[in-house]
Amino acid sequence: MADAGEKRIMILGTGGISHRHAEHFTSIPGCRIVAACDVNADRSRTFADMHAIPRSFDNLGKALEWGEFDAVVNSTPDGVHKATTLDILAAGKAVFCEKPLAVNADDAFDMVEAVEKAGVINMVNLTYRNAHAIQMARRLIDAGEIGAVRHVEASYLQSWLTGRHWGDWRVDERWLWRLSSAHGSMGVLGDIGIHIVDFVTYGTGLDIAALQARLKTFDKAEGGAIGGYTLDANDSCAMTVEFTNGALGVIHMSRFATGKANDLDLTIHGELGALKIWSNTTESSLQVCLGADIETQTWRPYDCPPTPRNADRFVIALLSGTNGEPDFRRAAEVQKILDLCFVSDAERRMLPVELPPAD
């Protein structure tokens, strides 16, 4: 039984990432997971049993009809986020949506409009905001420690297409859908591009004013398909960007980065100093080159005390009634950058970034 005032959460989509959500939300005071829901009834029931969740549904409509929850963690596949989230918002529930918010910026901004009209708490799980090092880096930048940013290097590199350390993508549907645009995948851009673009722009505190991108889809199977999956989604992306303050940057990402498991690297060079941030799913670190050290290019480790995770901030938002970051609008703005990468690649040119104004 939930305590009065405790926020009741349902987890929608009980696949791979949902187990992490179950662990996080179970550990946060002020909330309780009251239901699980997945179109695969067995998976939903097994998940509910595993995490001691009292109710299990095989259909979102039935769960909404029951309705005894305040918020939904939407961890369905990318292509399912929009339709399910709009139904959840119509029922007046708050949403913590997995990234990417949708499969394109138009859909993402439709979701922004719906959520802002509904006036409910909304956040998107741009996971690497959880990295203590990126939070500390942003504080140092806001405090003027490295002066004006002039140059940025960033990458997000994985290698699940060249190894079997996360399972065999050739036979596992959990990986195959990520390789097929017909299954709602935006390729490496949707998978991890959204994280690194958020990491760079949040970390530097700068928006991207213009970009150029090259995308690559490598041959991976005979005839370019496995079963019903056409392997047409991009695997690697290299971008050059100009920030609103005139700084230049390079951002690249790949699933073919043999030797890298899941690494985000970001170096921010300012006029007075530089910051080097590294993160994976569970750990992060910060090195700094500041003050007199810029003359000798000496880098020193910098202590980063723990900061709240997205899930913590979502519960704080539910309890306080004040929305948390990153919200739907922020995720839609990042999504716009990803959409422009497709256009830039097709047209082989630099494009300006123009975002719809917030009302």
Ligand SMILES: NC(=O)c1ccc[n+]([C@@H]2O[C@H](COP(=O)([O-])OP(=O)(O)OC[C@H]3O[C@@H](n4cnc5c(N)ncnc54)[C@H](O)[C@@H]3O)[C@@H](O)[C@H]2O)c1
């Ligand atoms: N933030 C991160 O770092 C991170 C990491 C991994 C995955 N993700 C995101 O999380 C989402 C899920 O990824 P995953 O790897 O867990 O996928 P998955 O395929 O393992 O799980 C998705 C689950 O959703 C269920 N589902 C599909 N349609 C549904 C519907 N209409 N209603 C209810 N359930 C439905 C499927 O049956 C499946 O069990 C994706 O959007 C992915 O991009 C985010």
